[in-house]
Amino acid sequence: MARVYLEGVTKKFANVTAVNDVTLEIPDRQFTVLVGPSGCGKTTALRLIAGLEEATSGSIYIGERRVNDVAPKDRDIAMVFQNYALYPHMSVYDNMAFGLRLRRYPRAEIDRRVKEAAALLGIGGLLDRKPKQLSGGQRQRVALGRAIVREPQVFLMDEPLSNLDAKLRVQTRAEIKKLQARLQTTTVYVTHDQVEAMTMGDRIVVMRDGVVQQVDSPLNLYEKPANLFVAGFIGSPAMNFIEARLARRNGGVVLDAGSFAMEVPADLVPHVQEWVGRQVIFGIRPEDIQDRAYARDANHAWALRAMVEVHEPLGSDVILYLSSGDHSIVARVDAHSQARMGQEAEVVFNLRKMHLFDPQTHAAIV
């Protein structure tokens, strides 16, 4: 096992900077997820660690060793590719044994490891098949098996679930997580799916345009996004962003969004002092907006009447698309909400969970 450490790593292709001055520690034994929108440089970062791309500048460490000039085969890593990259001309057994044979492991040891991994993954019966004779889910397991038998320092996985159907994806997601917990191998997992990132990662690295935006636990990422981008990227439906202004009124501070104004909770006021009288971006998650009728202990000073534009019942709850003035607001309210399309509804914000962002730098204020 080993930690992975990137120090000021930059990767430039002809005219794009895919990874831009990334410094990042991936702790030993942990499950770290790299997440971000398409093209943000996740795959490139992973390939840099694997040694499939050469860093333009910066250092990459695996364990204590600087590996910039170490060939992929000598980095003691295993990678699971998005399309699995199983060798089509080899049986499942040979696919898994290939790396061990190249490393001249004794035949008995190879056999033991392959059979063990196959049993662990439930593919013991498929060892004689060729990859073409397997379903997508089975291929995915073989690809995992090929990584496991090597017992490497680090697993690198690039969207390994993206070719599976939705149901299998959820199931395999849990299995990979269990597997990692059991093997305790440092894992770097790349995905563009924030749900996958939240459910699987011990730690999540959010990237955008080659730059790391935030590195944190799933809960912290959700509750304390460092900036507007992370706040909007994590969570579904996405956080509401409303342009507003902070103003002093009656000894307190109010958030004035034009069509409505609400008092900022007293305990937050000290943190926003310097923003009073200035424009901010107010953020609130849909799940922090309730139907007033079903939010008994809510602070009614934070209530708002708004027009229901769309009403989406999900069974467990209802998503309301509201409009107030020129603001569009999404709320996730109680399943029993009486709100109806085309009518007004009364909702109440939980401003204790409010976020404020700097409109220029997009950095979080609270």
Add this chain to the structure above:
Amino acid sequence: MAGRAPVLRVGHWLLVGVVLVWSLAPYLWTLATSFKTERELYQFPVTYWPHAPTIVNYVAVFTQNPFGRFLLNSALVTVISTVACLFIAALAAYAFARLRFRGREALLVGLLIVAMIPLITVIVPLYILVRNLGLLNSYAGLVAPYVTYALPVAIFILTAFFREIPQELEEAALIDGCTRLNTLWRIIAPLAAPGLITAGIIVFVYTWNEFLVALTLTSTNEVRTITVGIALYRGEFTFPWGVISAAVTLATIPIMVLILLGQRLVIRGLTAGAVKG
């Protein structure tokens, strides 16, 4: 086929028949001729099937000239040329398919141009070059030009096949413990087997049939190849059709065997993954 109208089906087989007759007739005619006696050959009206089949022509093939030696020479030169050509072409094609280097496309186009130069335009310089190297009338003196001349086509074919192989397979192998060169032999070559066979057949047939270079660069029966050897059966004033037909028939057999074998391998290679996509 099953669901098609009978007219179409008949038409299909009619066309197949025409093509078969068209391409096989000369060969069958040679085959028939090789079993005819001298008298029957010049008989009129023409007989299509030998009346009194004889193997005297085949005996003559081996007694008049060292035909076995010609066969052996051809086999050696052809096999060595084909193997060497495929080996070098595989390395070159790998570079063209995978490595990024300056002037790659220009080099590929250059190869294509070289492949289009007719051999006859360079035969004199080639002769002088081979003579200066002291390789006249030797296997090496034949193999070197053959490999050189067949290389561009082989590189072209292999580059196309190599490019089809997903990059990730190779990257997986690099991580699994292969060196670059290792991935070529262990991953790329097995997967590009149909391409290797295709290129191999083309080089083999070209080398086996080659006449001009073989005629120019050899002078004794010890190194003469079969194409040049067959030309020796012509007398100054006679043209022994039967004997030459027998020699040609024998010379064709290795090619036929090779193509039949190769064809099965190619088809197997192409359909190996067809069970499930």
